[in-house]
Each structure stands twice: as structure tokens, then as C-alpha cells.
Amino acid sequence: MKKPKIIWLNVSVFLLTFLFAAIAVPYRAITHGFDSTEILMAVACFIYCGMSITAGYHRLWSHKTYQAHWSLRIIYALGGAFALQNSILHWSSDHRIHHKHVDNNDVDPYSAKRGFWYSHIGWMLREYQVHRYTNYDNVRDLQKDAIVMWQHKHYLLLTVSLNFGIPLLFGWWHGDIISSLLLVGVLRLVLSHHTTFFINSLAHIWGKQTYTEKNTARDNGFLALLTFGEGYHNFHHIFENDYRNGIRWWQFDPTKWLIKSCHYLGLTDKLRTSPEDKIEKARLAMILKRSQQKLSNHPNAEQLLERLQHEYDALIHKINDYYAIKKALLTTKRDQLIADVEKSEMMSQYQELKQRLTEQRRSWQFFIEKLA
Known part of the structure; x- marks a missing residue:
């Protein structure tokens, strides 16, 4: 099969910037x-580029997980151009196709099933x-969007x-244009590129499938450190409309x-989150599946599997009850004074179901730990 034509502009940019970063910067x-x-300037520019991609290109424009003030959108748009990762329109189009057809080698622009090199950078080197x-x-x-x-x-x-312009102006102001071009210009650009590319490659290879096995996406806390929180990729692929990737404090x-900080300043609005019960159920379903696989060859497999399913069903039942009453309680709180709600029968029922759910979670955790 004939390979697609090489995109020599992309090859030249990636190769030359990498060589300068690997040789000229250390020299x-x-x-x-x-x-x-x-x-500090290089770090600041790296953060600006990275956050423009994650908060702007990705969570704002690709997934519409929140709305942003025009001033913030301009900041993101400039930072995305500074990051040299194509326009918002093109980047978002690619990314939406990736989510819709994830791991489909014929459609997904950077399918991880075609290997690390392809998903990391190879997909951009040929047509x-x-x-x-x-x-x-x-x-x-x-x-x-204008x-x-x-x-x-x-x-x-x-x-x-x-x-x-930015490296040259900073270098002129600081008195060292060459160092600024190498550090603020080249090294910052290479780091910005490859840390972002890790989400397409490593985040589909290395880590845990906490919420789903339906795609190759993984959760990886170490990658989150390099990518401004984007490393919790398994969560993201099942709950893509959530403005968060790392949902735990x-x-x-x-x-x-x-x-969230921009929300307090009035710069962001309509922050979307996934229902807590759906997140917990997805996580528990994966624990159940792995526990069932682990017990399949156990001498008392049938008995243990039955007990496991019973504990799981009991926990799911209590989760449903708890979140149903919690939703009803929140609705009631909106309709009447807090003082009235606290005295109501619904509050007593909520507290009781909350206690039952806590006890059932302990029972489930105890049983899973015994299996370990």
C-alpha cells in the first residue's frame, strides 16, 4: 500500500525545533x-500555551463544557497560536472526530491502536x-464564534x-536575544508540543481504565502533572462534557x-459537571468486572461470585435511593427556606439513606479488600 505524501513543512518544523532544543539549548x-x-519567562510562556490548549481549545471549544467571556477567549486564541498547534477550528474538528470514532484506525485522526509513534506525532507528518x-x-x-x-x-x-515576536521582544528588553530565542522560543515550543501530544499517545497506553474499557484511554496522575490536568483521560472519554478531568480534590x-477561578471573577459561566451517581456507578462497574475476572478460577468461584454480585446490587440500590432523595432535597431547598427543609421529614430520610449508603460502601470495600 502506497504511503500518503509527506508534509514537509510539518516535518521541518518538528525536526528543526527538536534539534535546536536538544543540541543548541544545552550548548x-x-x-x-x-x-x-x-x-521564569520560558516557564510562564509554557504554562500560557498549555492552558490555552487545555482550557481553551479542548474544554471550551471542542467540548463546550463551559462558556467564557470574550476577553478570555481572545487570551486563549492568542495562546493557542503561540502554542503552534493549528487553529481552534481545525484542532476542535480533529478532536471531535477523535472522540466520536476513538480507536477506529480508518477515521480517528490519531488512533492509539496504530501505535505510539503514529498517535504521538506520525499522524501529522503525512497526508x-x-x-x-x-x-x-x-x-x-x-x-x-467571531x-x-x-x-x-x-x-x-x-x-x-x-x-x-515574544522571544525577540523579551530578549531585547532583557539584553540577551539569543538566549531568549532558544529558551522562550524553541525549548518552550518543543515542550508545549510534546506534552500535549502525550495525551494522544501515552494517555491511551499508560495508566488505569478506571471508568470504562470501551476505549484505550487511561487515567494517569503523572501525565496530569505534565499536561495541566489532562492525564485523567479515561474519565474524560466517558464524561467528555464535564469541565473537570481530575474530579477528586x-x-x-x-x-x-x-x-473555576475565572467563574468567581465572572469570566466563565455554565460550568458543566457529570452526575455524581453516574460517575460512581461507572467506577463500581469496572471494579465488579475486574473482581469477577479475578474470581473466575477460584475453587469457590460460584459462591464468591454470587456474594460479589449481591454486594454490588445492594450498593447500587442504596446509591439510587441516596441520590434520588438528595436530588429531591435540593429541589425542595430551592423552593422553600433552609430552616423549613431541615425540619422536614425529607431531611430525616436523607440523613438515614446517607448513613445506609456509607455502611454499604464499607461492606463493599471490605469484601473487595478480602478478595485482593
């Missing part, structure tokens, strides 16, 4: 050195899907201006923190 560091101001490079039917909603279309129209000018997700 400059040894022979000349970088001061703390230059390093694998040239037939749809200008087909944006799946992002018609974004074509109504900022998206402005960035798409002027993308080349913006990306050249920002990737050369201890999970590293600065993109979530940024979006």
Missing part, C-alpha cells in the same frame, strides 16, 4: 548559561486524511508574530482550577 546553557528571569483538511461540518457551532474565525483566518500571521487539574 548555550553550558557555554553561556540562562538566568532566573529567562527561565493521512487530506480529504477532510478543509471540511469543518462538525464544528459549525464554532464558525459562529474570535474563532478571526484566529482561523489570521492563524499564520498570529503564530509567526507570537513565536518570534487531590487530583492535579490546574485547568479545572483556572476555569
